[in-house]
Structures are given as C-alpha cells and as structure tokens.
Amino acid sequence: MDRQGACRDPVWKYFQSVQYGTHGNFSRLSHPTFLPRFEFQDVIPPDDFLTSDEELDPILFGTLRGQVVGLRYYTGVVNNNEMVSLQREPNNPYDKNAIRVNNVNGNQVGHLKRDLAAALAYIMDNKLAQVEGVVPYGANNAFTMPLHMTFWGKEENRKVVLNQLMKHGFKLGPTPKTLGLSLESSWSSGRAGPSYNMPAHVAVQMTTEQLKMEFDKLFEDLKEDSKTNEMEPSEAIETPLLPHQKQALAWMISRENSKDLPPFWEQRNDLYYNTITNFSEKERPENVHGGILADDMGLGKTLTAIAVILTNFADGKPLLSKRSKKNQPRKEYKDETVKLRGSKTNKEADGLSTLEPSRCSEEPGVSDIQENKKYPMSELSSFCPKRRKIAVQYIESSDSEEMETSELPQTMKGSSKVKEDTEFAHALASSASVTKKKMLKKGASVMKGSKKCDTGERTRTTLIICPLSVLSNWIDQFGQHIKSEVHLNFYVYYGPDRIRDPALLSKQDIVLTTYNILTHDYGTKDDSPLHSIKWLRVILDEGHAIRNPNAQQTKAVLDLEAERRWVLTGTPIQNSLKDLWSLLSFLKLKPFIDREWWHRTIQRPVTMGDEGGLRRLQSLIKNITLRRTKTSKIKGKPVLELPERKVFIQHITLSEEERKIYQSVKNEGKATIGRYFTEGTVLAHYADVLGLLLRLRQICCHTHLLTNGMSSSGPSGNDTPEELRKMLIKKMKLILSSGSDEECAICLDSLTVPVITHCAHVFCKPCICQVIQNEQPHAKCPLCRNNIHGDNLLECPPEELACNSEKKSKMEWTSSSKINALMHALIELRTENPNIKSLVVSQFTTFLSLIETPLKDSGFVFTRLDGSMAQKKRVESIQCFQNTEAGSPTVMLLSLKAGGVGLNLCAASRVFLMDPAWNPAAEDQCFDRCHRLGQKQEVIITKFIVKDSVEENMLKIQNTKRELAAGAFGTKKTDANEMKQAKINEIRTLIDL
DNA sequence: ACCGCCGGGTGCC
DNA sequence: ACCGCCGGGTGCC
Structure with missing residues (x-):
C-alpha cells in the first residue's frame, strides 16, 4: 500500500501531520514563490501557520544499540527502561563530537561512547534525524550502560543518515513493533506491552470543526464525579451561577486545593515514579494547582473565574462580602492594606512612603469600612452596562518619561497600535477616575527597596492576563457580578502610567493586564514588576495566545511565578496538538514542560494514531481540563438553553451589467487558468488562481470592489528588480485582501505593518526583523527556510493601501x-x-x-x-x-x-x-x-x-x-x-x- | 624477542 | 572494570 502523505497535509496544521511510514516526498513545495498560506491541500486558506518547524520527524528509520559511558562522573541516574535524551555538546574540550546523555530531569547521566558520538554528531547537528534513547537495562551499572536508540527523520534524509552511520560502521536495526516508544512495555506493570503495530492509517484531513469534534470526543466518557459536584460561590458574588458554572467552581477549587500527585505519577516506596518515562525521583512532583477551563465560548468562563478568585480567596476560604464585619478581620492581610489616598496623611510607611500607604492601625471596624471605601464596587465605571463603576486605581505619574513611547515594546513601536493602546488606556483610566488621586511616584530605587521586603512573601494577589480586546470585558464583569459593598483592591496594570511597583501590585487582590504589557515589561531591562512577584494565582484569558512557543509573549508568560495557574480558552487545541504543549508548560506539568518528553510520549504517538498515546492524552486532558460545549448537558438538561438559530440562504441574481462584468473577468481568468491546467502548473500558480477567485467574489458583492486587474504574469525568472518588487507587493496586497486570515506566522496575530519576503511570505515587520536579528547572519524564512535578509523585505507602500479606498470614495455611489x-x-x-x-x-x-x-x-x-x-x-x-x-x-x-x-x-x-x-x-x-x-x-x-x-x-x-x-x-x-x-x-x- | 605471555595500572567525553 | 587497553617485564621444557 502506498501511504504517501505530505508533511503539509491539512492535518499537519492540526496534529503536526506526522505520518508513519510515508514514502512520498512533496512535503515542501519546491516552487519558491508558492504561498504556503494557500497550500494546495487546502483551497480554503488555512487558519494560520505554525511557525518555526522544529519539525517533528515522522518516520522511523530504525534502531541502534550503543553505550553510555562515564557514568561515574555524573549524578544523573536512570531506571531500567527510562527514556533519556541525547544532547550535543559541541564545546566539549575533549571531543567536539561529544553527546551528552541526560535523564528526564535533565541531569547528565553520561556520554555516548566516542565512536558512536562521532557518527551521530553530524546527524544531530544537521537535524537529519532525531535520535531518542532508552536505557533498556543495566541502569545501575557503575561505569557504562547500554542504550537503545531510535532514529526518526524525514524520508528525504533517510539515505544520508544511513550512509553517515555506515561510514562509521553502524547499521540501523529493524524497527520493532513498539513504534520506538519502548516505554510501553513497562509503563503499565512491566509485562511486555501490547504490540503497537504500525498504524494502518495516516491522519485524515480535518477541518477546524472536525478537530474540535475530535477533541470533544476525548471528553465523551468522562463523566466523573469530580466534575459534577456543584459548589456555591462566595456570597460576594451577586450573580447566581448556572449549574455548570457551579460545577466548574467546585472542580477548580478542588484542583487548587488538591494534594494529589500530578497525572502519570505514583508513589513507589519512597520514590515518586513517572509511569510514562519511567523516571523517578525522591522529591514529590508538584501538582498543578490549576488547569484548563476549556468551556465553549459563551458559557461564562469569566464569571466562573471571578467566582474562583473570590471563593478560594485565601487559605481555601472565600472573601466575604463584608470583610470588615466583626470577627472577620483579615488578620493575615490587614496589615498589608494599602490605601492609596493622597489626602490621607502618611504614617509609618516602610519603603512605600511615596505611595502614601497607611497601615490599618486598629482592628478593622466600621470606621475601617469608610476608610477603605476607596474602591467599593458601587463606584464602578461606566463600562458596566449596569452603571456600576469599578474601582480601578488610577495614579497619575509625575514622571513624564514614563509616558514615552520609547518604553513601548519594539514590536509596537511605529505601529499605529501603540497609539490606539495608549488612547485606550487613557479612556480606561479616566473612566475609572472616580477615585483618581494624584500620587507622586519617585525613583525606582524606592520601589526596588520595597520589593525586597516582598520577596518570598506570599501574596493573595491574582494576576489576570488577557488580550486587550477583552480587557474592558473583565472590568465590566467584575463590576456586574460582585456585590457593591465588597471591597476589592483591583488594579488595571495598563497604559503608560501604570505603576511598576511590585509592593503596590502585590497588595492588590486582583491585577489585570494584557499580554502585550506583560511582554513589554519582560523585554525591558529593568525587572518587570509582574515577574518579581510570586502570585497567588495567574489566570490566562484566551490562553491560546501563548500557543506559539517561540513568541516572546509566551516566554514572558512562562516566566511568571504562581502557586495556582489557570488557562481559560474556548479552543485549547486550535491548530495542532502542539498548542496544548504551551499550555501544559505554563501549568508546569512535569515532565511535559520539556518539549521532547511531550513530543515523545504524546504528540508523536497520537499523531501517528497510536492507541497508547491517545490514551495518555485522554487521561492527561481528563485530569487537568474541564470542557463543556454549548450542547453539553447537566442532569439531562442542556447547559445553556439558547434560542434557536436558523440559517437561510438567499440567492441573488446579478443584474445584466454585473453579470457582464462577471463573465468577462471570469472568461479572461478561465483562459489563463485553463492554460495552467493544460500545462499542469495550476498549483504553482495558486496565487493567480486566488486572485481570480477574489475578483469574482468581489464582483458578486459590488463591482466597485474590483481591484485593479492583477496582470496574470507569474515570475518569469528574469524579472528586473523593479518588476520583482512590484510583483511581490501585488502578492502581498492580494494576501491582505483575499479574505484569508491575515495572520503573521510568527506572532500568530493579525499583521501589523505587513512586509513580504522575497520568497513571498508575509509577516509583521517587527516579527520578521526579530527573527533576522536572532538568526543572523544566516536568517531563514520561518515558512520556507529560504535565506532572507533585512534589506530585501518589502513593505506595502501606504499610498497603495490608502489609494484604494480613496479611489472608491471618488466614484459615484451605485447600488x-x-x-x-x-x-x-x-x-x-x-x-x-x-x-x-x-x-x-x-x-x-x-x-x-x-x-x-x-x-x-x-x-x-x-x-x-x-x-x-x-x-x-x-x-x-x-x-x-x-x-x-x-x-x-x-x-x-x-x-x-x-x-x-x-x-x-x-x-x-x-x-x-x-x-x-x-x-x-x-x-x-x-x-x-x-x-x-x-x-x-x-x-x-x-x-x-x-x-x-x-x-x-x-x-x-x-x-x-x-x-x-x-x-x-x-x-x-x-x-x-x-x-x-x-x-x-x-x-x-x-x-x- | 621487530614476537607472545604475564600481570599491574588504569579507565568518558 | 569479573572488562579492554596500555606498556613494562620477561622469555625452553
């Protein structure tokens, strides 16, 4: 059976399309101007592209036995059947071919024997194959131990790998039935595991919907009690929760307070044992005090999260609506109450004096309520439909330098986004200025001093990070759902005036910020206050924002410290299983924090259709995520009873004139495309095909939409630079207007300042410049690996973009x-x-x-x-x-x-x-x-x-x-x-x- | 004996 | 390492 498949078949987008035993080789289109965005497998332009392909290596080349030596020099230990990772050590003074052997924890166990390393170094350095190791036995040996290696790679590299090995006298052994997982045999009790036959299938083409369905299937048989218990929220929550929200609340709080071991870990005697990798250690692996709330959009994740914050406020107890009631002094916190009231005299202030805090000097009583009245929910901003106002602390900075855009992230600089964001911040802040007080903020040294007092201290603060687009939604929802008499210290860490003081931040109950702000702070030289605090809880809203592991944003998020971690997302797997990995590494789930283990134990097996992998994935997901869809039921009743939704199609007949234009464009295009068909070059001229389709679609709407005819000339190979430039700009415009997703493959966000490379791939300018900087001097296009250079990025001339709309407005309006x-x-x-x-x-x-x-x-x-x-x-x-x-x-x-x-x-x-x-x-x-x-x-x-x-x-x-x-x-x-x-x-x- | 054999010193990369 | 490898001591049966 011919099981050819392309690395870029649509599943590639979703499940990394690693395929087993493939022989075909058209994974990459050789045509350099081909737009991968419109790969032929998918006339429907894919949602987005995965970035740098630290490509998975889909094909098992074979296995090899070798030796790990030098055990006695290192402390890393392994168990029999434990997976190990091989790591090149090019700077080893004794051997430039050196290859380290590490256990799952990353501790060095030894080295590969010299001759073997000599053969493998070349393969590893050139990424011709991924070599994975398992120590089959002899784990307790004193000097050397055997190593079972599995070689994975792309079909196109098989030969060169085999040759390289042969040159050094090695020959790959047969591929065993276990798919190279090898751990299978022992992870469930040491018997020889079921034989994992090569899957007789490759992944089928899946749309996003299908993928979602598949994902939901993982949950079908998960009707455990742990997720059906309900819990009433803190009385501070005004809005009654729906049953499914009460279930989520109960589950989330049980996870936050859970003392269980993380999934795939068990206690064996005095050791903790990981059943997937066979790794064990003395130290108890920390469980995730959090997880993923993956409810469909519209099921109220925000409200649920708010309920969790207030209900599991501190030490597993809720925040009461009247904190200041007698007998409910918040003993452990009362001293920390910062009052940002400029008018109050400041007393002893310990490093915070410039912020004019005063300590609650007495047992909080009635008077305290008034004193604290600074941020009652009843004064919430006009963002709330209910006309509540939220207590947003707004403190004006007297340091004008703080406002400089020079402080904004590189990637934002120069883009219009900056101004929007800044404007928005002002809008936000001023609308919340009920309690606005002038606060003097002096040099950062004071801050730093005060920060020190905080280190190690546990905060009660929850940090919420969300995309800018939902920032106001969070503020609204806090306003709507929390009783007006509840005092909540709430700080929107946003805008140029945001106060970068960890001492202030860590005294809040809630700090709300955006991914951009977090990333910007993280990137600047000064310590990011957000990164110097040990948060009680971090909540990522729209958590798939961190699905690109290489994005600076993701790194900034992963570097946050928190006891409890939550991801809210409607789409935990948006494009590929890979997406899940980012989330898992945010949750600090051992051993998946490390890409290799995630990949070896779950991603690849699942992608190849391996049962064990799927089982593990399911068990993992079941453990850490809660997901309900709009159609989920609780006790036989739908979670949400939404009114019906009906879709009608109304057919339109074009007027004679419209039809005439349509036909002429169509006929002209058809002739060109027809030629491509006869030449067999349709797919190579895909951009032209899209161009034609775009024009036809435009005419269907309105003939004025018709953009100037794309002359259908492709690259002729000997274009002048000017012609090439024009063509590329045309292509970029086409991409930008084709109605496909205008996303940058690097930041996976919408394109800001789009530029096109000579290989005809479009990115945000800041994103691609970053890449070029990082990889210099030999930067490669993240999409096609062609060489790229900062000098030949083409920007879309603004006149070109602008003139389109102007021209339209000059035309007389017709229907x-x-x-x-x-x-x-x-x-x-x-x-x-x-x-x-x-x-x-x-x-x-x-x-x-x-x-x-x-x-x-x-x-x-x-x-x-x-x-x-x-x-x-x-x-x-x-x-x-x-x-x-x-x-x-x-x-x-x-x-x-x-x-x-x-x-x-x-x-x-x-x-x-x-x-x-x-x-x-x-x-x-x-x-x-x-x-x-x-x-x-x-x-x-x-x-x-x-x-x-x-x-x-x-x-x-x-x-x-x-x-x-x-x-x-x-x-x-x-x-x-x-x-x-x-x-x-x-x-x-x-x-x- | 420009060998074989013995036994001590020694040991990753 | 209960190995291999090295190099010095040694040498018929």
Missing part, C-alpha cells in the same frame, strides 16, 4: 444586487419590528463602506466595527450597539474577522452574511457573537449567495468539507496524489472549468 437585497430585507424587518438589531457582515470592508450610503438614505441608525478601528472606538461602537435604548443603532456593519473571541453582540438577533467565507468555521464564529449567552430571541441568519457564481461553488466545497467530518483521529488514509487531485478538482469546481 448592487446584493445591496438591494440587503436593503429590502432590512426595511422589511424594520416594518415588522423596529427594535430588532442586525449584524451586516462582510469580509470586504470597502463593501461595508458602500453599504453605509443606503443605510443613511433609508434612515437607519447604524454603527460599524472592523479591524482597522482603534480600540477605544471599538469599545464605543460595541457599547453603543448593545445599548437597547430608543434611538440606539439597529444595524452594525461588521467585518467578518473583527473583534477577538468573546465579542458579545447579543443585542442583535439577525445576521446578514453578505459574502461566504472560505472557512465555514469563521462564519460560525461570527454567528456566535450574537448567538450566545444573553441572547433571548431566535437568531436568524441570512447568507446572500449569488446564483451561478463562484459563491455557489464555495458553498459546495464548504458542504463537502462538512460532510467529511466523520473521521476520527486519522482513521482514513489519504493518498497524496488523491489529495492533490482533489485540490485541483476543487479549483475546477470553483471556476467551472
């Missing part, structure tokens, strides 16, 4: 068939019920602009939300729309991808999807912004689809993708050629060839 249909529907709806609010969604922001005209003309009050808007404007727009008062907007123009997860637009109960998305999941996500908790009405979605057009064809493909959704983690085999053919057929379908 289009789709606009007519929309307006008809909206007007009819208004007649029926003027209170109903609608979302009008498109991928083309210029289209949204075109829609503004008739909305105005017909007297609609509307608002707009798209990716280009400043954060402050977004918040305003959302609040304005969510407002239900008379005269509030009834229509929101929404760009498909605007707003992060968690965007709540439940005031709308109608959605008009103006154009189909490549990715059906993106559509669903958009619908969910109004079909979510808080939605009281039936949600009706109308998709406008132009008859007899590319849009209809897109629907067809969407549907077949959905139908494919049956497979399990790789139960279907997909032949590479089949796949290739399938993609070509998709293109055929799309343009009716």
Whole structure:
C-alpha cells in the first residue's frame, strides 16, 4: 500500500501531520514563490501557520544499540527502561563530537561512547534525524550502560543518515513493533506491552470543526464525579451561577486545593515514579494547582473565574462580602492594606512612603469600612452596562518619561497600535477616575527597596492576563457580578502610567493586564514588576495566545511565578496538538514542560494514531481540563438553553451589467487558468488562481470592489528588480485582501505593518526583523527556510493601501444586487419590528463602506466595527450597539474577522452574511457573537449567495468539507496524489472549468 | 624477542 | 572494570 502523505497535509496544521511510514516526498513545495498560506491541500486558506518547524520527524528509520559511558562522573541516574535524551555538546574540550546523555530531569547521566558520538554528531547537528534513547537495562551499572536508540527523520534524509552511520560502521536495526516508544512495555506493570503495530492509517484531513469534534470526543466518557459536584460561590458574588458554572467552581477549587500527585505519577516506596518515562525521583512532583477551563465560548468562563478568585480567596476560604464585619478581620492581610489616598496623611510607611500607604492601625471596624471605601464596587465605571463603576486605581505619574513611547515594546513601536493602546488606556483610566488621586511616584530605587521586603512573601494577589480586546470585558464583569459593598483592591496594570511597583501590585487582590504589557515589561531591562512577584494565582484569558512557543509573549508568560495557574480558552487545541504543549508548560506539568518528553510520549504517538498515546492524552486532558460545549448537558438538561438559530440562504441574481462584468473577468481568468491546467502548473500558480477567485467574489458583492486587474504574469525568472518588487507587493496586497486570515506566522496575530519576503511570505515587520536579528547572519524564512535578509523585505507602500479606498470614495455611489437585497430585507424587518438589531457582515470592508450610503438614505441608525478601528472606538461602537435604548443603532456593519473571541453582540438577533467565507468555521464564529449567552430571541441568519457564481461553488466545497467530518483521529488514509487531485478538482469546481 | 605471555595500572567525553 | 587497553617485564621444557 502506498501511504504517501505530505508533511503539509491539512492535518499537519492540526496534529503536526506526522505520518508513519510515508514514502512520498512533496512535503515542501519546491516552487519558491508558492504561498504556503494557500497550500494546495487546502483551497480554503488555512487558519494560520505554525511557525518555526522544529519539525517533528515522522518516520522511523530504525534502531541502534550503543553505550553510555562515564557514568561515574555524573549524578544523573536512570531506571531500567527510562527514556533519556541525547544532547550535543559541541564545546566539549575533549571531543567536539561529544553527546551528552541526560535523564528526564535533565541531569547528565553520561556520554555516548566516542565512536558512536562521532557518527551521530553530524546527524544531530544537521537535524537529519532525531535520535531518542532508552536505557533498556543495566541502569545501575557503575561505569557504562547500554542504550537503545531510535532514529526518526524525514524520508528525504533517510539515505544520508544511513550512509553517515555506515561510514562509521553502524547499521540501523529493524524497527520493532513498539513504534520506538519502548516505554510501553513497562509503563503499565512491566509485562511486555501490547504490540503497537504500525498504524494502518495516516491522519485524515480535518477541518477546524472536525478537530474540535475530535477533541470533544476525548471528553465523551468522562463523566466523573469530580466534575459534577456543584459548589456555591462566595456570597460576594451577586450573580447566581448556572449549574455548570457551579460545577466548574467546585472542580477548580478542588484542583487548587488538591494534594494529589500530578497525572502519570505514583508513589513507589519512597520514590515518586513517572509511569510514562519511567523516571523517578525522591522529591514529590508538584501538582498543578490549576488547569484548563476549556468551556465553549459563551458559557461564562469569566464569571466562573471571578467566582474562583473570590471563593478560594485565601487559605481555601472565600472573601466575604463584608470583610470588615466583626470577627472577620483579615488578620493575615490587614496589615498589608494599602490605601492609596493622597489626602490621607502618611504614617509609618516602610519603603512605600511615596505611595502614601497607611497601615490599618486598629482592628478593622466600621470606621475601617469608610476608610477603605476607596474602591467599593458601587463606584464602578461606566463600562458596566449596569452603571456600576469599578474601582480601578488610577495614579497619575509625575514622571513624564514614563509616558514615552520609547518604553513601548519594539514590536509596537511605529505601529499605529501603540497609539490606539495608549488612547485606550487613557479612556480606561479616566473612566475609572472616580477615585483618581494624584500620587507622586519617585525613583525606582524606592520601589526596588520595597520589593525586597516582598520577596518570598506570599501574596493573595491574582494576576489576570488577557488580550486587550477583552480587557474592558473583565472590568465590566467584575463590576456586574460582585456585590457593591465588597471591597476589592483591583488594579488595571495598563497604559503608560501604570505603576511598576511590585509592593503596590502585590497588595492588590486582583491585577489585570494584557499580554502585550506583560511582554513589554519582560523585554525591558529593568525587572518587570509582574515577574518579581510570586502570585497567588495567574489566570490566562484566551490562553491560546501563548500557543506559539517561540513568541516572546509566551516566554514572558512562562516566566511568571504562581502557586495556582489557570488557562481559560474556548479552543485549547486550535491548530495542532502542539498548542496544548504551551499550555501544559505554563501549568508546569512535569515532565511535559520539556518539549521532547511531550513530543515523545504524546504528540508523536497520537499523531501517528497510536492507541497508547491517545490514551495518555485522554487521561492527561481528563485530569487537568474541564470542557463543556454549548450542547453539553447537566442532569439531562442542556447547559445553556439558547434560542434557536436558523440559517437561510438567499440567492441573488446579478443584474445584466454585473453579470457582464462577471463573465468577462471570469472568461479572461478561465483562459489563463485553463492554460495552467493544460500545462499542469495550476498549483504553482495558486496565487493567480486566488486572485481570480477574489475578483469574482468581489464582483458578486459590488463591482466597485474590483481591484485593479492583477496582470496574470507569474515570475518569469528574469524579472528586473523593479518588476520583482512590484510583483511581490501585488502578492502581498492580494494576501491582505483575499479574505484569508491575515495572520503573521510568527506572532500568530493579525499583521501589523505587513512586509513580504522575497520568497513571498508575509509577516509583521517587527516579527520578521526579530527573527533576522536572532538568526543572523544566516536568517531563514520561518515558512520556507529560504535565506532572507533585512534589506530585501518589502513593505506595502501606504499610498497603495490608502489609494484604494480613496479611489472608491471618488466614484459615484451605485447600488448592487446584493445591496438591494440587503436593503429590502432590512426595511422589511424594520416594518415588522423596529427594535430588532442586525449584524451586516462582510469580509470586504470597502463593501461595508458602500453599504453605509443606503443605510443613511433609508434612515437607519447604524454603527460599524472592523479591524482597522482603534480600540477605544471599538469599545464605543460595541457599547453603543448593545445599548437597547430608543434611538440606539439597529444595524452594525461588521467585518467578518473583527473583534477577538468573546465579542458579545447579543443585542442583535439577525445576521446578514453578505459574502461566504472560505472557512465555514469563521462564519460560525461570527454567528456566535450574537448567538450566545444573553441572547433571548431566535437568531436568524441570512447568507446572500449569488446564483451561478463562484459563491455557489464555495458553498459546495464548504458542504463537502462538512460532510467529511466523520473521521476520527486519522482513521482514513489519504493518498497524496488523491489529495492533490482533489485540490485541483476543487479549483475546477470553483471556476467551472 | 621487530614476537607472545604475564600481570599491574588504569579507565568518558 | 569479573572488562579492554596500555606498556613494562620477561622469555625452553
């Protein structure tokens, strides 16, 4: 059986597509200008790209026996059957080929024997194969021990590896049935394990939805009691919790207070033993006092987290709503209460004097309430719909240097983001300025001095890190859900005036900040205050923000110290199992903190369809995550009873004129693409294909969207530099406007200052510059490994971007068939019920602009939300729309991808999807912004689809993708050629060839 | 004996 | 290491 597969088959995106026994070799497209974003396996542009491929090595080359020597010089010990890792030691003074052998903990056990090292060094240095070791027996030997090695690599490297070994007189042995896991035999009681036959399948193509389904399957049989107990929250919480939230609360608190060993560890005599790696040690491995709350969007993760904070406030006890009641002095903390009241005289201040704290001198009593009244929940900011105000401490800095943008992260510098963020910070702070007091902040030396007092001290502070887009949501929710008489020290660590004082921060109950701020602080030379505190608890909201292990952001997060750690995310596995690893390493789950062990014990086995690996993954996930979907049930009742959601497709017939334009563009394109078909170069000209499709999609919406014809010339090989430049810029514009995800493969975030490399890959300028800096002098493109250089990055000239929209505005406005249909529907709806609010969604922001005209003309009050808007404007727009008062907007123009997860637009109960998305999941996500908790009405979605057009064809493909959704983690085999053919057929379908 | 054999010293890379 | 390897002592049976 030919089991070819591409490393980049769609599963690659999800499960790293490591495939077993593959022979094919078109993993990388050789065509340098090929845009990996649009790899042929997936006409639907993939969600995003994984970054640097410290590529997994999918194929087992074979095994080898060797020796570990020099045991007596090192302290690292191993058990029989324990996994070890091999590490090159190029600077060893005795042998430049030296290879260290380390146990699971990273302690050196010995070295590989010299002759073996001589053969392996080359292989390891050039990453021709991943060599993994297990000590089969003889672990207690005094001088040397045997080593069983397994070689994994890419098919294309097999030969050179074998040759290299042969040159040194080594020959790989047969691949055993155990898939090289070898641990299997002993991890469940020492019997010879079940034989792990080569999986007879490779992973099947999966869409994001399918992946999610697969992930949810992992939870199907997990109905343990530990997750069905319910718990009432602290009385400080005003909002009654739903049953599933009470369950989450109980589970999370039990995890925070748990004394169990972490998963896969057991106690054996006086040792703690890891059943996966067979590693053991005396020291008790710390369990994760936390985990992953992976509830679907809209199930109230934020509220649940707030409940956890207040209910397991200190020493396993809740924060009471009236802290100052007699008999409930917060003994251990009362001395730490910092009062940031400028007007109060400052008494003894121990290093904090500049912050004017005063100590509670007496037993807290009634008077104390008043004294503490500084941040009552009843004075919360106008961010809360309920008109509560949150106690955000805002302290004006007198140090103007603090405000300089020079302090902002490199990556933010020069981008418009900075200004937005800063603006937003001011908006935030000023709205919270009820308690605003001028505070003088003097030199950092005082801070540092005071920080020292804090080190080692346990704080009661919870640090919450979230994306900027949900920062205000957190503030709102604290305001909404906590009783007004509860005093909570809450500090939004954000904006140029944020106080970088660990002493102040560690006296808060809650510190809220964003990933960007955290990362920026971490990157600056001075100690980041956030990193000098031992937090009681760190909560990562939208935890997949750290899914890229190489991102600075991830490093900053991983470096936080906390007793309890939580990740909130609706999508724990967004693209690949890899994503989970970042989360696990944040949770400090031994031994997975180290990539190698995660990879060897779970990721690769699972990807290859190995039962044991899947079992381990399941058991791991079961242990540390709680997940409910919208359709989950509690005691037979759905978790959420959402009103129905109906999707209608309304077919649109183009006007004669539109049709004429459509046909002419189509015919022209068809001729070109048809030529590619006959030449067999369709896939190589994929960008052109996309370009054509884009233009057709635009015409379906409005002929004014039609961007200047992409001349269909590809690279001819002997272009002048200027031609090359033009072509690349054109490509970049295409990528930016094609409606695919405009994400940078390095930061996995939306592109800020996009640049294109000569190999035609688009990144954020700051991101790619960082890469070039790090890898100099021989930087390689993270996507295709071609050489790149800082000098030949091309930026999109701003005029080019700007002129597009200007040109449009100069044109006289005309309607289009789709606009007519929309307006008809909206007007009819208004007649029926003027209170109903609608979302009008498109991928083309210029289209949204075109829609503004008739909305105005017909007297609609509307608002707009798209990716280009400043954060402050977004918040305003959302609040304005969510407002239900008379005269509030009834229509929101929404760009498909605007707003992060968690965007709540439940005031709308109608959605008009103006154009189909490549990715059906993106559509669903958009619908969910109004079909979510808080939605009281039936949600009706109308998709406008132009008859007899590319849009209809897109629907067809969407549907077949959905139908494919049956497979399990790789139960279907997909032949590479089949796949290739399938993609070509998709293109055929799309343009009716 | 420019060998073999013996037994002591010695030991990762 | 109850090994291998090294190099010095030694040398018929």
